[in-house]
Amino acid sequence: MPLAVACCHAAVGGDTPSDAVGFDRAASDRVALDRGVPDFTRLVKAHGAAVVNIGVAREAIVPRQPGERQQDRIEDGTLGSGFIVGADGYIxxxxxxxxxxxxxxVKLSDxxxxxxxxxxxxxxxxxxxxxxxxxxxPVVRIGDPARIEVGEWVLAIGAPYGFSNSVTAGIVSAKxxxxxxxxxxxxxQTDVPINPGNSGGPLFNxxxxxxxxxxxxxxxxxGYQGLSFAIPIxxxxxxxxxxxARGVVTRGRIGVSVQEVSQALAQSFGLARPAGALVSHVVPYGxxxxxxxxAGDVILKVDRQDVFQSVDALTYISGRSPGQRVAVQAWRNRDLIELDVSVDAFETSASQAARVARPSASLGFTVRPLVPQEQAMLKVEGGLLxxxxxxxxxxxxxxxxxxILSFNGENVGTVEALVEQIRQARDATGPAALLIQRAQVRVFVPLELNQTDDAGRASPPVP
Structure with a gap:
């Protein structure tokens, strides 16, 4: 069964809990069961106003007719959901x-x-x-996912297929x-009915x-088939x-690939129970x-936090800052070992988003490398978004x-490579040829390397 991301292709709290919206916590804790179903009305009235609808317009280019070089520009519109986490407009x-x-x-409930x-x-x-x-x-209140129990009732508010402020409910199926x-x-994991358009909306306890x-x-x-997944808040x-704070996310990594420990593997390693993260590969020099x-070590704890499944180890480590030291307890040769690990930076294109090409006279755009999932979706190797x-x-x-796929005929895979290619091309006369992919269509764009704005000044870099 394929995994489908609810991408909202249909044709939202402050950092700390707040009672500013007047929600009656005592009343909510005394959930009345009417014919076996909890009463969600107080919750929706108190917090529904902090949920928003999000409309997104994307420009796409499609060929007019096979063989023709001209294209028509169309706008691809999608809908999603979101929620207000700051009274001053953060969503x-x-x-x-x-x-x-x-x-x-963004459209508010009013x-x-x-x-x-x-x-x-x-x-x-x-x-x-x-x-x-x-x-x-109005803002939502932020809860603690660690306190939620499997089997508890939860509620979602969003805009499935564009039907704004729709409320659905279910239970937590797994954590x-x-x-x-x-x-x-x-x-x-929940069984709350979630459909395209719900993406980005809140899950309430x-x-x-x-x-x-x-x-x-x-x-x-x-569409919904009983299995929905939410990012812990x-x-x-x-x-x-x-x-x-910075517009970019920094994560830690230690350079390992891990897998789950099955009952059979636990027995083969002499572990008392099938838990931990089994190291299947260690990146050289990481x-x-x-x-x-x-490889073959089983990570059992990271900074005294128990590792029950492989995702736990990755989550704990990714939350550390590069250069921070973590204590790792592992199982090797039927014995416990303790290791002190200095965390490296998680170098993905997501964490490299701030690495912007900024030649001496800016070309006026910022780029980042594509993540592997984006490369697979677009069917390209390398490339800069x-x-x-x-x-x-x-x-x-x-x-x-x-x-961006190539610059003057040379493939582009990193920001640094593009910067160097631009630097070398400045000595030549005339525009450079930029090969770009836009909505599955590849086109060349002539790019002037020393552009000026309407007042004749060099264009500043995009902040």
């Missing part, structure tokens, strides 16, 4: 809801609409932070669920606190804080290798969401 949603957006709009700025997104966690110019907004392509995320961001479904059809809030960790552009770049035909 959380999924990264896949707003990725490659040319225009983002029908007010705002243009939103994308402050940053993190594809690895699928979390994005938006900002609208508004104040005095710490690992999914393909999201090794560092301990998802909350019965105390009216947000404990997760609805992110994915497991489905054959693309504590993870999302850590991402939010970094995006708000942090784990330097500390002496080996254009994240932001200014007017100079727009005049040249470069748009946010374009993927």
């Amino acid at each position: 959380l949603t999924n990264a896949h809801v707003v990725a490659r957006a040319a225009d983002i709009s 029908r007010r609409e705002y243009k939103a700025r994308l402050l940053g997104l993190d594809t690895l966690s699928d979390v994005a932070l938006l900002k609208i110019d508004a104040g005095g907004l 710490g669920r690992s999914l393909p392509g999201a090794d560092y995320m301990p998802f909350l 019965m105390r009216g606190e947000v404990i997760g961001i609805n992110s994915r479904i497991y489905s054959n059809s693309g 504590d993870v999302a809030m850590r991402i939010k804080q970094q995006l708000q 942090a784990a290798a330097r500390a002496g960790l080996r 254009v994240e932001r552009v200014n007017q100079a770049a727009l005049r040249s035909g470069v748009k946010a969401g374009d993927v």
